[in-house]
Amino acid sequence: MKIAISSDHGGNRLRQEIMQLLNELNVEYVDYGPDSDESVDYPDYASPVANGVASGEFDRGILICGTGIGMSIAANKVKGIRCALVHDVFSAKATRGHNDSNILAMGERVIGPGLAREIVAAWLDTPFEGGRHERRIAKLAELEDK
Ligand code: RB5
Numbered sequence: 001m002k003i004a005i006s007s008d009h010g011g012n013r014l015r016q017e018i019m020q021l022l023n024e025l026n027v028e029y030v031d032y033g034p035d036s037d038e039s040v041d042y043p044d045y046a047s048p049v050a051n052g053v054a055s056g057e058f059d060r061g062i063l064i065c066g067t068g069i070g071m072s073i074a075a076n077k078v079k080g081i082r083c084a085l086v087h088d089v090f091s092a093k094a095t096r097g098h099n100d101s102n103i104l105a106m107g108e109r110v111i112g113p114g115l116a117r118e119i120v121a122a123w124l125d126t127p128f129e130g131g132r133h134e135r136r137i138a139k140l141a142e143l144e145d146k
Contacts, residue, residue: 004049004058006032008042010066014108046074054080061103068107092119096126
């Protein structure tokens with residue numbers, strides 16, 4: 001599995017923690033920054049991750065900002081993206097099983113690094129359940145064309 005990851009300044013520290021986790025799990029990833037804590041605009045950093053996942057260059061993406069909200073809104077503007085803002089392990093599993101989410105968003109100012117690690121591990125590990133959820137995913141795609 002190949003992951004794209006980025007943050008804004010508000011998610012920089014948690015992004016470092018999650019990249020460390022990806023290293024420990026031997027998960028391949030490309031880091032789109034930023035390289036410093038200087039204030040940046042989250043849509044600029046959501047863009048390469050969301051477009052990379054939508055194009056198929058990456059299997060999934062991880063986006064982090066202060067709340068996770070700006071990143072999730074930005075990513076969900078890109079056709080083909082199902083970005084889930086998650087701050088608990090139950091939702092991490094459910095959004096993979098039910099929504100086949102292809103990007104995970106989290107807020108560094110909302111949760112601590114320990115819980116974020118558990119969320120990422122669960123999200124990476126949980127397969128899409130298919131079945132009735134396929135129909136709903138197809139309906140999400142229809143909404144993109146309206
Ligand atoms: C930056 O201050 C903050 O607005 C951003 O990280 C994010 O929380 C936006 O949704």
